[in-house]
Amino acid sequence: MKVLKSGDKVPASGIYRVTHSTPHIAEPREMYVEGSRLPKCELCPGGVLYRLESPCVPIAIPAVVELKARFADSARRRSFPDEQNV
Numbered sequence: 001m002k003v004l005k006s007g008d009k010v011p012a013s014g015i016y017r018v019t020h021s022t023p024h025i026a027e028p029r030e031m032y033v034e035g036s037r038l039p040k041c042e043l044c045p046g047g048v049l050y051r052l053e054s055p056c057v058p059i060a061i062p063a064v065v066e067l068k069a070r071f072a073d074s075a076r077r078r079s080f081p082d083e084q085n086v
């Protein structure tokens with residue numbers, strides 16, 4: 001697995017595992033979008049390492065939002081059952 005560092009260009013959108021050179025934070029997972037730059041950490045003069053953990057497709061995000069909207073819609077209908085008979 002290729003290791004990237006702060007300042008590098010993000011090669012692929014996805015969740016990256018972030019390893020700080022100073023252990024001031026447990027290895028967090030952050031999402032970065034392809035083409036953006038990996039950020040530096042002000043607390044780590046030795047830099048930060050990034051490893052792609054799971055690539056993801058940004059298109060999947062609106063699908064989840066739509067699904068939640070449908071659930072909210074069906075919940076509203078259940079609370080007003082009389083509307084079904086009109």
Ligand SMILES: [Zn+2]
Pocket residue numbers: 020021022024025041042043044048
């Ligand atoms: Zn840091």
